[in-house]
Amino acid sequence: MTDTFPVFVTCLPGLEPFLLEELAGHHIAAETVPGGAEFEGSIETVMRACLWLGTASQVLIRLTQFRCRALGELERKAMELPWRDWLVGRVPLTLSSRSRRSRVYHTGGISERIYNAIGKTFGQAPMLAKDSEDVVANIVTRFNEDICTISIEATSTPLHRRGYRLDARKAPLREDIAHALVLASNWSTKGAMLDPFCGSGTIAIEAAGLAMGLAPGRLRPAAMQQTARFDIDSWQELCAETAPREPVGKIAASDRDKGAIAATRANAKRAGVQHVIDCQQHALAAQPWLEGRDVTEHGTLITNPPFGVRVSGNNNLIPLYQTLGHRMKALGDGWNTMILAHDMRLARRTALQLKPKFSTKHGGLAVTAMGSVTADENKSSSATDRES
Template identity: 40%
Template sequence: MRPYRCFASCLPGLEEMLRGELAALGIPKPEVSKGGVRFFGHRRSVFRVNLCSGLATHVLLRFPKFEAKTFFDLEKGFRRLDLEPLLKEGEPISLRVQAKKSKLIHSGAIEDRFRSFLGKRLPGVRFLEQEPKDPLDPEGLFQAVQIRVFFDRVQISVDSTGIPLHRRGWKQAVGKAPLREDLAHALILASGWDRETPLLDPFAGSGTIPIEAAGLARRLAPGRLRRFSFERGAIFDEEDYQLEKMRAEKQSLPGLGFKLFASDRDESVLTLLEANAERAGVAEELDLRVGTFDQAAFLSGEPKSEQGAMVSNPPFGRRVQETTGLEQLYQALGRKLRLLPPSFHIALLSSDRRLTQRVGIDLKSAFLVPFGGLRVRALVR
């Protein structure tokens, strides 16, 4: 069987990190492209990236692009698609259409023509008007086709993922301004943490950073709890999928010989964190404490450790509509961080460089990504 032409999408700004992750997963010759990473892979590679990538958002199986300036051109291009190896007849399908800077600009008309074409090619096809949101629900699985028209070039892809990969399945309780799991994953990787020494998040909220860190340290597959669109598609093979799941499980660790510390001044949000950690299967790895950041582990002076990492997403104003007192908070945080050993890794996420300058530590930019209508930067030491 010929390999699939694949594209793993990610948050813009994380492409190079994703390329490194895919290479570490054994994907041959991954190539950075705008918004993601291209690669060629067989069925098991598609399963592996969906299951094991902490940075990707979708894994698309792409058909070759074609030019279409008229609907006649568009329908002619549809007829050349070899859909049967990817889409299964009788399973629900969601269509996502986007058209920009092209002669064919009306996405509704493009969708209507593809629906008509697909109804003839795959009799009995059912189209979803709204995609399910629960990545754990086996009844909510669906096939997805993405059509993108840009400068009269048509790119059609089958989405093997469905619900975005950052929806791991364990985060069912969230506090204010929750952090996406893939962004937390990237911040932890950028910190330089060795995954063998303690880690601290003094602004833990509902726990995205410490839970992702625990998963990384135990080498748990990020997608271990959830379901994927490929399970409904023609690409699916149960034996191959179980082999990939077994491969991932063999690499995991049953536990850690150290703790990851998570604290927050809001006791109620730590209750949410604990529930999320239980669902993720990493509650035993976490030490949860109620208190302000200066009462957190290491920052309070206890316990002591020469090695470790402080990785956090402190409040940065627009994210929670709070601006007063933040400069003083960052200054106070900086005073505590300067007491940590020089070997301690530090990583902060913020949309306001002026605030992080108040920390008074030489922090270097690791990446810049769009998030929640802002551009947020990872700053590391």
């Protein structure tokens, strides 16, 4: 029988519903918990999650959980773990520890005890990873109200680092937030998609990947490769399951900045989606679709306009948001909008009927995805109005 393990998938706060939907889409029955989702799964399921989840940050396999109130007890109990089933001697380690409301609170001491336990199992001091190393085994120890949980991360680096965004412009959006924006926009991939503030191209590239049925983790190193449980055949089989299709709707990305266009094209090429993204340099006001030229009847604008914090400093962004709103209205009811907003006053300047779809943190800033009100949302709000 295949071994199964408790697995915890982490995501940015606010992305949990999308994560759960993605898991369900891959027939992984999970439960949402704050900051992620939990399920019981085999190594093959763990690898599938690493390959296919676009909104996840980390996949952690729980190795053990026990009550613990002293560092000596931690080392003793950690030595009972079958480390040789998980770790490969030549792969360097990172040890991350956290403690909340527990008698054992010194995180440096926790890491030291885990280090000792692994060293005693292997009969030699484990190698610790240097910053430059790509393949590392991350051991994560968490104390919460005296309950200690020790896990191993299924990948060496967080999942949002897809591997295509080597050219980054100012204030690039995290790939997992871009992925969630596309999912939350309800973009029917048969319609067109436009990002007129594309920067490094993250949103258009994530959208293209979704429309083509590409795995978000396709460019990443194999999951579990840093562990003793790595099974290259299963990984290759999983990767071979992908059957890319050509998207139906047109995808366009534009930006007023020449460097942004070069970055988007280079990133899209690395992601293998350059042929499906029409990427041109235009200021918002001169974007052909937004001027009503060559535009299809149905589409979705998904974008991360300048917030006025990092990109445009104190420039007055109100006219930019107003223009965006006018142009979207002119495109008619066949077009939906999804914008990532930091300052709600600016979002309101679009004068579009938008509703918060999710809120999260982006580089320390609180951001909210503001999307067009759907027909269902409209119906239920008019029903509520009638009742009150």
